[in-house]
Amino acid sequence: MIIKIDMKSETALYEQLYNNVVWGIATGRLKQGEKMPTVRQLGIDLGINLHTVNKAYSLLKQKGYLSAHRNKGAVVNKKEFFIADKDFREDIKSSLKPLVCECYARGMSTDEMCSILKEIAENIKVEAEDKH
Amino acid sequence: MIIKIDMKSETALYEQLYNNVVWGIATGRLKQGEKMPTVRQLGIDLGINLHTVNKAYSLLKQKGYLSAHRNKGAVVNKKEFFIADKDFREDIKSSLKPLVCECYARGMSTDEMCSILKEIAENIKVEAEDKH
DNA sequence: ATATTTGTTATATTTGTTATATAACAAATA
DNA sequence: TATTTGTTATATAACAAATATAACAAATAT
Numbered sequence: 380m381i382i383k384i385d386m387k388s389e390t391a392l393y394e395q396l397y398n399n400v401v402w403g404i405a406t407g408r409l410k411q412g413e414k415m416p417t418v419r420q421l422g423i424d425l426g427i428n429l430h431t432v433n434k435a436y437s438l439l440k441q442k443g444y445l446s447a448h449r450n451k452g453a454v455v456n457k458k459e460f461f462i463a464d465k466d467f468r469e470d471i472k473s474s475l476k477p478l479v480c481e482c483y484a485r486g487m488s489t490d491e492m493c494s495i496l497k498e499i500a501e502n503i504k505v506e507a508e509d510k511h
Numbered sequence: 512m513i514i515k516i517d518m519k520s521e522t523a524l525y526e527q528l529y530n531n532v533v534w535g536i537a538t539g540r541l542k543q544g545e546k547m548p549t550v551r552q553l554g555i556d557l558g559i560n561l562h563t564v565n566k567a568y569s570l571l572k573q574k575g576y577l578s579a580h581r582n583k584g585a586v587v588n589k590k591e592f593f594i595a596d597k598d599f600r601e602d603i604k605s606s607l608k609p610l611v612c613e614c615y616a617r618g619m620s621t622d623e624m625c626s627i628l629k630e631i632a633e634n635i636k637v638e639a640e641d642k643h
Numbered sequence: 644a645t646a647t648t649t650g651t652t653a654t655a656t657t658t659g660t661t662a663t664a665t666a667a668c669a670a671a672t673a
Numbered sequence: 674t675a676t677t678t679g680t681t682a683t684a685t686a687a688c689a690a691a692t693a694t695a696a697c698a699a700a701t702a703t
Contacts, residue, residue: 391661398609405616417678428663433680444616450671450678463617472631474610477530478603479631484537484576485595489632493625499604499611500621523690549649560692565651582649582700 380408382416384425392427396435404444404455406507415445415453512540514548516557524559528567536576536587538639547577547585 380403384395403409415421418436422429436453439445443461447453482492512535516527535541547553550568554561568585571577575593579585614624 393661398612401609401616402612405612418680419678430664431662434661436679447679448671449669449680450676452678458618461617463614463619463623467613467617468627471610471614472627475628476631477533478606479628480530480534480537480635481599482595482603483632483635484533485593485599486590487595489629491595492628492632495600495604496607496611496624496628497621499608500615500624503612503615525690550651551649562693563691566690568650579650580700581651581698582647584649 382421382425384427392431393434393438396425396432397438400435400439400444402503402506405503408507409455411455411457413455415455417452514553514557516559524563525566525570528557528564529570532567532571532576534635534638537635540639541587543587543589545587547587549584 382396382399382403384392384399386392388395390398400409400415409415415436416424418429418432422432425432436445436447440447440453444456445453446456446460479492514528514531514535516524516531518524520527522530532541532547541547547568548556550561550564553564557564568577568579572579572585576588577585578588578592611624
């Protein structure tokens with residue numbers, strides 16, 4: 380999978396990298412068991428430091444998306460390793476609440492919010508089909 | 512409205528403050544034309560620096576929620592000042608996409624995501640009715 | 644007019660985070 | 674035994690968050 384980062388973005392590099400990998404999994408570009416580039420190689424490819432890559436990988440491991448073994452590189456975990464369990468749902472709720480507050484404060488209805496969410500989800504589905 | 516911040520939270524103080532005010536507007540605790548505490552007073556009340564308060568207020572002004580005038584303090588704007596226009600919707604989409612990706616990667620359906628969103632919105636409604 | 648209140652701007656300092664750089668360690672493989 | 678890979682440890686620089694002090698500018702009160 381081609382990973383791209385935007386040096387001008389306000390989002391931290393390691394966070395962009397994290398989001399990219401999650402997007403890759405969501406769109407089926409990264410499949411379970413698939414080998415990730417090494418922290419050194421990806422650092423070279425993206426023109427960033429291996430520790431920045433390592434920080435992203437560590438987070439991805441912590442969240443269950445990747446496993447890493449010495450001299451083996453990082454691989455994408457099976458889906459069972461990153462299910463939408465209770466803890467995850469609580470995390471998502473916490474992240475979502477401020478956004479919902481903003482929408483609500485601006486007079487948006489719940490249906491409107493859901494339709495935006497569905498639009499995004501639909502987009503991800505299209506990106507998943509576009510991978511060929 | 513009673514504003515509370517958590518010094519142990521990972522979220523920046525100015526951001527917590529920002530979220531608090533938006534929540535206040537969303538739940539009807541802060542009404543249009545209502546006077547906000549002065550940056551100095553709120554700083555004293557919360558035990559934080561007036562510049563931290565000022566940073567939150569500046570962001571809230573920038574997003575249309577508040578107006579400020581010298582020696583008048585900050586007041587909550589009319590709803591017309593913070594509608595859910597195209598720019599806002601684009602911003603929300605950008606913020607929402609990484610979250611939707613995570614949910615999608617973990618096998619959640621769009622309906623499940625919407626139900627979580629609705630749950631949060633329902634909660635805000637309850638908090639709005641609880642204000643008496 | 645003058646003093647006060649308030650947002651605003653400016654400068655400096657401390658602390659934590661992000662990103663880079665170099666080096667070394669540890670485990671698996673060739 | 675050498676190499677590859679993740680991992681850990683320092684050190685450094687740049688930036689952001691939060692504080693501290695001071696001063697400025699406009700509106701209000703006395």
